[in-house]
Amino acid sequence: MMKVQKELLLSDVQSKSDKSPVTVADYGSQAVVSFMLERELPSKSLSLVAEEDSGYLRNERGQETVQRITKLVNDTLASDGSCSESPLTAEDVLRAIDNGKSEGGSHGQHWVLDPIDGTKGFLRGDQYAIALALLDEGKVVLGVLACPNLPLASIGGDTQHSSHREVGCLFFAEVGAGTYMQSLDGSSLIKVHVSTIENSEEASFFESFEAAHSSHDLSSSIAKKLGVKAPPVRIDSQAKYGALSRGDGAIYLRFPHEGYREKIWDHAAGCIVVTEAGGVVTDAAGHPLDFSKGRYLDLEAGIMATNQKLMPLLLKAVRESLEEKTSSL
Ligand SMILES: Nc1ncnc2c1ncn2[C@@H]1O[C@H](COP(=O)(O)OS(=O)(=O)O)[C@@H](OP(=O)(O)O)[C@H]1O
Ligand SMILES: [Mg+2]
Ligand SMILES: [Mg+2]
Ligand SMILES: [Mg+2]
16 A cells, blocks of 8 residues: 555546545555455455445546556455465456445444545545444444554654654454554554543644645634644544544544535544544534444534543533634624
8 A cells, every 4th residue: 555655646546526536546445355355254245335436447448547456456465465366357356346335324234444544645645544344233343444654653742753753553443342553564562542631721633634624713713712732733534533542632623614424434443443442422512423324424513532531621612613603604
């Protein structure tokens, strides 16, 4: 993935109908994870709710892109070593991508995948994540968050210029069993916990790098009410949830602009990673996120996450800021 990030060609990036970017790496990652899940879970038929589909790839102009993705997928599976099967064909790859069309819902088990979360960050050479979660009867019971560019050391506040520059973190959480972080090369497994800060003035907060994804004005008004002194930490993707789960910062604020509908794959893995680390994740009204409604989250105004001590204060600040915003319109 990191190699693909460094060697990405202009022709490897397309724009989707909603104007957001998608790359050969997004498609390739979705195909690899889908293929692996099918292989590892042979007894059950796989239900996968994933972001990408093969629509664009199946038209004339998609041919070359499909060849490139197929090569990336086969190279990845071969380098994994555990795979002895013959190489996948382009059709196998398209089919693996289209496995992700499930509607999810409140019954049975569904895997939820964002093959690359933070594609814009990926293109910029910044943060991105591969996010996989398992829903059981509408509840997230398992979450894995791979963040290849996230430093192993804290990215919070004044440790930002730390000399410890090793990157690549894997977070995983199982319901009732806590959250663990490991380096992506497999060493140093540790149990992580959210920040224990109780005084909101000492808290620092995460938000989207892209101002188009979350109102920076609203979060700055909320931070002001809380007396937060530190400037916002803006990073792409669910790496924010990962960083929050190990206490790099104490708050995550996300307020998309009017009319945007959140997708479950943008939050399922991150949500359990934070809650199992002792945190709380809610919508702007303080309700827990409901992953049982299909591919979208049906929620009030925004998403926030913090520790249990700070949540009541945060909820109050969010309410006030949202009221002020409405009354100023
Ligand atoms: N308009 C708008 N508003 C809110 N959110 C949006 C919007 N457009 C896209 N997205 C989704 O944001 C996902 C990227 O996550 P972040 O916002 O946390 O990352 S970033 O810091 O802004 O890059 C991103 O996930 P990926 O598509 O997987 O990159 C999108 O699902
Ligand atoms: Mg996308
Ligand atoms: Mg995403
Ligand atoms: Mg994505």
